[in-house]
Amino acid sequence: MMKLATGKLPFATLNTNERNSVLQPIELMNVIIEEPQIKLPMGQFSQNLIDFVNRCLRKMPALRLSGQDLLSHPFMPSQQSLIPSVISQLVFTKKQFLNNS
Numbered sequence: 001m002m003k004l005a006t007g008k009l010p011f012a013t014l015n016t017n018e019r020n021s022v023l024q025p026i027e028l029m030n031v032i033i034e035e036p037q038i039k040l041p042m043g044q045f046s047q048n049l050i051d052f053v054n055r056c057l058r059k060m061p062a063l064r065l066s067g068q069d070l071l072s073h074p075f076m077p078s079q080q081s082l083i084p085s086v087i088s089q090l091v092f093t094k095k096q097f098l099n100n101s
Contacts, residue, residue: 048075
């Protein structure tokens with residue numbers, strides 16, 4: 001969801017003054033453990049989306065919502081009308097990829 005909302009993977013890069021490089025698996029694990037929980041920026045997205053993503057990204061698995069609870073989250077019903085267009089876009093993109101391979 002974070003990638004769909006922002007266009008970037010969470011923790012995709014390590015940003016320092018000297019470099020902007022892809023995180024290696026061990027670096028990624030350390031960032032996830034040591035850094036605060038990442039969140040979508042306030043004011044750019046609906047409160048329902050922000051809450052949905054926050055509940056998905058909780059560090060402790062026991063605190064995350066179950067799949068069933070996520071499907072019942074207020075964000076999901078508001079997106080039901082988008083599902084057919086998202087699926088058709090994914091199919092179109094996959095066909096383009098296969099044709100260009």
